[in-house]
Amino acid sequence: MNLTFPSTDWFQITATDYLWFYFPALLADGKISQPVAPVSCTGLGCEGYFLPGLPSYIHFDPTTPNLTATEYPDATTFIQQNAPGYQLDFSDIDINTDPSVTLEDCRVYGLSFLALQICLKQANNSMLASTTAL
Amino acid sequence: MTILSRHASTVFNRTDFNILQVMDLSPPTPQIYTPNVFFSFLDVLFSINTTEPDFAQSSQYALLFMLSNYLQRSQDDLLDTGGGTRKLRLQDFLATPIALFNDGRFPISNEDVVPGMGTSITMAVPGDRVCVPE
Numbered sequence: 001m002n003l004t005f006p007s008t009d010w011f012q013i014t015a016t017d018y019l020w021f022y023f024p025a026l027l028a029d030g031k032i033s034q035p036v037a038p039v040s041c042t043g044l045g046c047e048g049y050f051l052p053g054l055p056s057y058i059h060f061d062p063t064t065p066n067l068t069a070t071e072y073p074d075a076t077t078f079i080q081q082n083a084p085g086y087q088l089d090f091s092d093i094d095i096n097t098d099p100s101v102t103l104e105d106c107r108v109y110g111l112s113f114l115a116l117q118i119c120l121k122q123a124n125n126s127m128l129a130s131t132t133a134l
Numbered sequence: 135m136t137i138l139s140r141h142a143s144t145v146f147n148r149t150d151f152n153i154l155q156v157m158d159l160s161p162p163t164p165q166i167y168t169p170n171v172f173f174s175f176l177d178v179l180f181s182i183n184t185t186e187p188d189f190a191q192s193s194q195y196a197l198l199f200m201l202s203n204y205l206q207r208s209q210d211d212l213l214d215t216g217g218g219t220r221k222l223r224l225q226d227f228l229a230t231p232i233a234l235f236n237d238g239r240f241p242i243s244n245e246d247v248v249p250g251m252g253t254s255i256t257m258a259v260p261g262d263r264v265c266v267p268e
Contacts, residue, residue: 030152040136052144075257083252087138109180120169
């Protein structure tokens, strides 16, 4: 993630709408995410997703001709070669081995009549997460 | 949730950009984003300015209102929101900042090519690989 991004004007003005547009089904969106074999967990409740980035993120070389529909008309796919992406592995919290989540790990967002508590805790290379509506 | 970075070649449908296959995945590298990194994003995403007379019509308020319901349905009804189980919704919520606010989409520098990014795409016609038993 771009760690300096939250301080930018763009983020502060636009990010909420931007997140909302993608959030509700991000991992089920076949344009963004693809299930893959998890590498950091096993068993029931362990799932892995690879996120290569949207095709719209591709920066084309401005010195080369545009790739139009008339180019290679028989080709029905394109392959983004050897590009970086994120793999996210999810697994259930193990109350016997994972550290306990306390209020110190939580922040409450909202108002006196509408709030959401989000708890995040680092556990080795993973992060534990939970929510509560208030 | 465990966050890993990997290189891969991703096959996209030329027409609708759906991901058809992820192949040639490189060994994973753990990416450690601490809870404070996530909170720095969430602090802005949920920043409701209550001094504004119409704050209840802001995107931040609407997002909080939606999330406080969406993440906290009292039971895992797969049909009520179309969003899947509560666990999947939380996974979507955690994955979205990673998928959207990354260096590939929003580079730190203004360079056209970010170091480590892929540099080529290939047009392709899907075919079948014939496996010959040894």
